[in-house]
Amino acid sequence: MSPTLPFSLDTLRSHAIFVPPASSSTDDGWELVDSTSGGNLEDGLPAPKNARIAVRDKDLLVAFGREVRMANLGGEGWEVHNGAVGGYKTLKSPHLTFPIHQLVLNPTGRLIAVVGHHQIVVLVLPRAGFASTVGGDIPCRTFAVDEYQHSPSSTIAVTKVRWHPWAEDGNSLWVLTADGKLFEYDVVHPQDPVQTFNFLSDKSVSKFSAIDPLSQYATSFTFSEGSMDFAPLMVYALMANGDIYTMGPVLPLHAEVPVEYLQSLQAWVSARSDSLKSGEDGEEGSAERAALSGRAALQSQWVEAVVSQASKTSDETEAEEAPSPSKGRRGFGLRDATPAPPPPPSNRTPPPPGMVRVHPPHLTASGNPAPGVHRPLMRQGPLLYSPAPQEVGNGDDVDEQMATDLIVIRAGADSESTHRINVLAIAWSGGRVDLGVEVEPPEPRWVTSRDPSPGEVTLPLIESVLSSVPPGVEAEAFAANAPTFVQDTIHPDVVYVHHSFGVDAISVEPWATKLFSAGDDPLPSSDVACLVEAVPSKPIIGAITFCNITLGYGLLALATTGQLAAVEMDFRVKDVGIEAPPPSAPAPVVDADSDSLLQKAFDVAPLLKELSQPLDARSAVRKLPDSGKQITSIGPDHLRALAEAASQVRKRAEAVRSASSAVERRLDLDIREMTRQLKELSDSSSGIDQIRTRASANAERAHTMATYQVTLSRRLDAILSAMLSEYRPQIGDVERKWFDELERLRVRVSGGAGRRAPQGLAHKAQVLKEQLAVVKPLAEKAQAEAEANPSQAYGSKQLRPLETALSQRSDELARMMRRMEALTVKVEEAQ
Known part of the structure; x- marks a missing residue:
């Protein structure tokens, strides 16, 4: 029977799923350097982002090269076969023919998007626990996403892929390409996009143009968040030079929206219209007032169209669930009319409780253009940073940093607060992270004469945080660095920055809490901690947070060589105001690895207590009736008093001898312990001298080799120069x-x-x-x-x-x- 290794985060590092395949162990993660794939890092454009690890409940998924692996973490432990811990299954598909950069799991856990530099494949995962029961490889159902747009020879890179959280059955996949186009794909019909949004102009930029090429390269996007206004319907897009554009309202084609949010949005739009009618915003007859009124009218029309869909859907759902009326007689002796035939059964499952199905008003439920006039959405931006971000970064080329990722963080006064603010975080290739507050959330805008072109949208920056980088990193290594944000599973105000050189945790709770409190005190800085540190030769290619009953609460980071870093984190416990008990005298701490002979302190209190008691020998003599007189004769009473006094003296002498023996034994033990410690000190000193001798010899050898290497390089350069000058032909x-x-x-x-x-x-x-x-x-x-x-x-x-x-x-x-x-x-x- 094979030995079994118990499950823990430490043993997870030795799992066989993290052993890279022999065919791709040398070039895994760096196949993107091939110029034919559009990943040349010398052209000044951002490097592709990597996220090659994912966790679904008890299943762990890892990508190496063109291979997707899956292992089940359930059970009591893993068997050890030929030095390999546990086992994994390879998910096979004929569509996986490209180097994999990202694994993006959808909200339901049934689908996963496998993303390359130019291609996207959606893979249907086996049921939970299937990987632990089936032997060998697992053939999976997969389908490529829009092979016409995302082909191997495409020149437009895929920069960000996300699943929409409000999509029906989690089937809405959103893809951002480098040319600034955001596509929505319904994975039921992935051949063509159902919606397309353009964040950049379609005009080509010449290489002799003064326009910054990085401003025409889209690197990331994110959905905003909120609870009552249009914030959850807005989309932010990030360009490589740091420009941020926004557009909205944006809904998936088949969306499941919370009813509570629709009610809050309808109330917000009504309150906005009432404030405009009462003259609170802008002067009567001014251009600003006219623009606000036109914008509010368009927003109200959009919300009314969505609410009418929700009402219709609710009525249809109630009609399907209502019991059919019983046949019988009505008044006046008339029978019921012939009942209408029941509607055909639908394959769509009913929405979850508290949710309602809607679709964008400019489209029908099937994805075709809806009748009527529908204005295109207006692109707003770029956002104006106030104040300008600090020009800080790791490496020498601080000015050549490129923005790589964007995320919206929800922060509140405390973990249970319902009133929260949006914090925008922007990651740069040099390791800088800019944190700004969304003070005035952008509103939906349409291209129309009723609402002229928008003004400047300001993003106040609170601070710029610099990620930790190990010493000795060359400036060229930052060209391949593409930091990516990872959201914390439990705390919405904590985000992790995963970059090539490690993983850092950033918590905006200190200054976010201060924003909600009154006072003019300066805001504290964010809590920043380095959780994982990697050497430049082994960059991090994936990080994921988890919180489940199997793994607990923590973070996993994967390097190109298959090395795994597992960090177990503590839950945030709310302070309930209970005072701590007063500190007592600390007990002596004994080293578990020490062989000390003195296991406990020498307690002299019992000895002193016994010796400090008064001697009662004189009291026995004083009991005689003639104790104060001169003794002329000795009687039995005198003899008994003397015997009692002698007994007291003998007891005191015995106590003195016992205490003396205890002190002598302790002294002997102290001498033996001092002798042992002197011996250990002598051995340690000898070991340190040997280490210093070896280190000195190694340093001298390294210095000699470095000097000799410089000499060889100079000789080689001289030989090559002579050969070039001698054999170079003259070209006319x-x-x-x-x-x-x-x-x-x-x-x-x-x-x-x-x-x-x-x-x-x-x-x-x-x-x-x-x-x-x-x-x-x-x-x-x-x-x-x-x-x-x-x-x-x-x-x-x-x-x-x-x-x-x-x-x-x-x-x-x-x-x-x-x-x-x-x-x-x-x-x-x-x-």
């Missing part, structure tokens, strides 16, 4: 022009290196091939369905535009292929 102007022409042809065919370089004909042809591979099966399927059902087939007028578009696409692809082949032949002939 004609040959130089010929080589330049060859280079231009090569760039035109194959494209340049880096994200900003122009793409060649080969790349464009590959993109067209992939798009054609996505469209062609759909067209063939539609043609087969049309042939099978002639009555439902498209007419000639409907098919003609599709055939024309497909023909143009095929002709364009053929022309591109012929042109590429001709240029390739020219390049080969020239070479």
Whole structure:
């Protein structure tokens, strides 16, 4: 029988799931450096974010390379086989053909988004505990998300993926790409996005333009939070230069919204309209008053449309749940009319209690455009920082930091307070984290003449926190650093910053509590603690917080080499005002590893107590009737008194001898203990001398090797310089022009290196091939369905535009292929 290792966070580090595969142990996590994948770190753009570990109740999921592993943490422990602790299952799918950067678990725990640099795959997870009962690999059902947009040859990187918390069954996946487009996908039909929002202009920026390229690169987005206004319906998008844009209201296509929130939102909009009518905001007849009135009218129309959907849905749900009326006679002897047929059964489960299903007013429930006039949402921003953030950071290039992630933190006066504020946190590649307060939450805006272009939206910054970085980190390592936020599972005012060099915890509770209290005292700083520290050669590629009955409450951080750091954290206990007992004298602490002979202190109190008692020998003599007179004769009374006095003296002498023996034994024990400690001190001194000798020898050897290495480098440089000067041929102007022409042809065919370089004909042809591979099966399927059902087939007028578009696409692809082949032949002939 194999030995069993009991479960604990310490033994979890030795689990076999964290052993990287041999095929990807050297390049895992750094395949993104390949220029063909768009991950060249030398082009000045942010590096991809990594989150390759996830926890679902008792199941642990880890990604290495193109592999997703799953292990069950239930049970009493793990068996040890051939030095490997426990076992795991590999989730197999034909769609997992790309290096995995992120694992994003949906709210229900049934789906997980597997994210690469350009591709996204949604994987249906096995049921809980399935990984512990099934042997071997587990084939899973997976489906790619929008292969037309997110293909292997796509030049637009995927920068952030999130599941919407209000989506029906957790099926709404939101994807942000580097060009500033935010897509919503319904994973039931993941081929096309159901909603698209653009946070950047569609105009291309020339490399000679004065516009900062980082301002045109979107790195992160987040949903805002709130309880009564439009805050939960607003979306923030972050650019690499730190610009933050916002847009709203935004709802998933199939949303489940709390009824209490809809009621609060309706009341908030009504109160806003009443304040405008009473003249509290703006002067009568002013442009500001007109703009506020137009904005409030549009907001009221949107809320009324959503509330009407909620009312209709509630009525339909009550009608389905109501019992059918019994057949019988009415008044006047008339029978009931023929009952209407029951509605067809729906496959959709009813919403949870307290929730109601709605959809965006500009769309129908099926995702088609709704009838009527619907204005596009207005992009607001960028937010104006006040004051400007501090230019601090790790490394030398402080000014070249790039914003990588954004999150909204809910902070209150205490953990039980319902009144909270939104804190925006922005992470930068240099390790800086800016914390700002959302004093005036942005409101929904639409592109209309009734509401002119918005003014500046201000974000007051409270402080800038600098993450801890181990010493000796080169400046080049910060180019691959992409800090990511991880929300705490229990405390909403605590966030963790996971970066390449470790994990830091930031708590805004100190100054958030002070904001809710009266007083003009300066705000305290946030509580910052370094939980995990990593060396630059082994960067962190994933961090997750957990709180369940199996693991407890803590944090897991994973390095590229498979090393796991497990941090067990303490729960925050509220102070109830009970005073602590007065401190007593501390008891002596005995080292558990010590062999001290003196286990307890020598207590002399019993000895002194016995010796301090008065001697009663004289009292026995005083009891004689003639004790004060001269004794002329000795009688029996005198003899008895003398015997009693002698007995008292003998007892006192025996007590003195016993105390003397105890003191002598203690003294002997003290001498033996002092001898032992002197011996230990001598051994320790000898060991320290040996360590110093070895350290001195090693330091001298290292210094010699470093000096010799410098000498070898200089000699190698001199030899290379001599060889270059001796064997370098002289190139004339004609040959130089010929080589330049060859280079231009090569760039035109194959494209340049880096994200900003122009793409060649080969790349464009590959993109067209992939798009054609996505469209062609759909067209063939539609043609087969049309042939099978002639009555439902498209007419000639409907098919003609599709055939024309497909023909143009095929002709364009053929022309591109012929042109590429001709240029390739020219390049080969020239070479």
